[in-house]
Amino acid sequence: MPRPRSDDKRNAILAAATRIIVTQGLGAPTVLIAKEAAVASGSLFTYFETKSELFNQLFLELKTEMALTAMKGFPEGAELREQLLHVWKNWMNWALSFPEKRRAMAQLGVSGEITPATRATVSKAMAPITELMQRARETGPMRTASMAFVLTLINSVAEATMDFIAQDPANAKKHSKGGFEALWRMVV
Amino acid sequence: MPRPRSDDKRNAILAAATRIIVTQGLGAPTVLIAKEAAVASGSLFTYFETKSELFNQLFLELKTEMALTAMKGFPEGAELREQLLHVWKNWMNWALSFPEKRRAMAQLGVSGEITPATRATVSKAMAPITELMQRARETGPMRTASMAFVLTLINSVAEATMDFIAQDPANAKKHSKGGFEALWRMVV
Amino acid sequence: MPRPRSDDKRNAILAAATRIIVTQGLGAPTVLIAKEAAVASGSLFTYFETKSELFNQLFLELKTEMALTAMKGFPEGAELREQLLHVWKNWMNWALSFPEKRRAMAQLGVSGEITPATRATVSKAMAPITELMQRARETGPMRTASMAFVLTLINSVAEATMDFIAQDPANAKKHSKGGFEALWRMVV
């Protein structure tokens, strides 16, 4: 994978794709994405081999950003609940700050466009969070359930909360807290 | 007295659409759906005005079926937990019995093809279940959260559990129970 | 050509076609014509083998009616100018009374749907009028031109006048007279 010349242009395309996906869905023509990025339609394909490739990269980028954001300022020595809450707050804050990214990510996640390879890479980026969740459930009521199932459940609660925040940002704080308590009761 | 419009044919198209959506996604050509239903390509459009209309009807049909199934044999006088468990079991059982319906429903739900009108009708079909959930949270820890938020959360746990059952049917019982307990802890 | 059972239904279809052609053009679906005629879509084809056949019959019917109307009350013994004027007035009157027929006829005439056979039959129906025109030009300035050419010219003036009357019926009388005088000067 040779890096294409301009990272700026690459990022412009990714950002444009995010916006377009939110307003037009994944079926939006690549020309539209290119136009939104102020780039020639053909140029899109020098940065991403195919439309599908663009979507996979975007998904990876978004998930990675989300994971990094979640772990920012992680309180290493603190108690579990504080750690979990810290991550949760970062997470919800990101969803509140970048609702478009959140929505595009959700759409991409269920689209069937995302390859197993991409999902695997995403998993790696999520590793620190996964590990935290693992510690969280270790002694709780779900200690005998399969970890994959627990992660699915946790993820679904997080996504639901983020979706709700995205569509009712006025009560973001309240929903964030409610979601966290629900998660805590469920797992710990 | 021409050939009357046949419910059989309508159902064949809906069933075919379900199968095709699972294997090919919502972008699948209508000809394919028609062929799978053993019907001429044009006939699809005597039963559904547009592809989008077909998808909306299918979504409605699936959701309604799911809701009806969930309430089957509802123990009117029983305790809340038993009632909730009854619905939950029916629900998960349906997901286990008709994994394709479940998957198609999930895809349609996030597709942007479903109109607000359809969603409103679905809400009505879900009313008895909604009411039960309402009673469940009434005295629990989420009693002050907005009902819409609680429903979103409950729904997400249910969907996550169904998804998990669909992809690991061998442990369906275990996952079903795990999901229910998580839900119970979360809400009641 | 076996006569179909009901002449009423046949006429209803022809009348409906006239109306539909005016509002929707010749590309209008046969179902529409059938509906306008209050007849089942399939029935149209028991009265006319094909859509094209329907158009040919309609054209013939309209032209024949127009020709018959034009000759109604023809003053056998009168002078040429009076005879010509009589025909002309009948003609223009018909166009004024049935603008839809006139418009449909015009559309059909240029459509490429009308077969030479139909045109030949029309010619026969127009024979008395043609003959009159022939007498008219006999001693006039166009006596050496080919009759076909003269007929084309006359026809075009008549059609132009009818079109103009159809779109400005308020001045029908004036236009009719103007057209006739123009014709007279041209031919006689």
Place this chain on the structure above:
Amino acid sequence: MPRPRSDDKRNAILAAATRIIVTQGLGAPTVLIAKEAAVASGSLFTYFETKSELFNQLFLELKTEMALTAMKGFPEGAELREQLLHVWKNWMNWALSFPEKRRAMAQLGVSGEITPATRATVSKAMAPITELMQRARETGPMRTASMAFVLTLINSVAEATMDFIAQDPANAKKHSKGGFEALWRMVV
């Protein structure tokens, strides 16, 4: 610096459309027109947004060309009759030289595809000719008729003559002269 949009290609499409319209009518598939123009089917739509737009542009192009041709070498100082005859000859010559253009133009003119906007633009292109006609009738027998009516009449005679020339080119000269004299008698 990509391939620039080529006027050649645009013209090839217009010319192809002219030919196809004559042989297949306005219902001819766009693929056929594209093939005739030696262009990919999709390319047609980079030059003309819709089939209808193509037809409108073609009509405009043909009418404009016809009007320009008619005024070529106009004898400014000459007498009215000579001026009129000059225009008439140019006109008929054009019809004789490009019978396909003439036929396509006629079909388009009555098709219902041509928008009022296009007709208005055409009117402008015809202005010099219209003005000439205006001067012609000024003192003649039609001086009290509405100009629009006179124009319609003149036009119909011209079109009829062109049609006749197109289908009997051997006697083009004779028909041209005959048509002109008829016009002259009618108007001047």
Place this chain on the structure above:
DNA sequence: CATGAATGAGTGTTCATTCAT
């Protein structure tokens, strides 16, 4: 490398005609 015109397979939908009832 940037540009946007060129390409042509692919799609939803229409509609004349047929045919089961």
Place this chain on the structure above:
DNA sequence: AATGAATGAACACTCATTCAT
């Protein structure tokens, strides 16, 4: 004969991708 559902070929237009400039 009447009805209108069934059929499938046909068609305008789109769009991911390529490539001449």
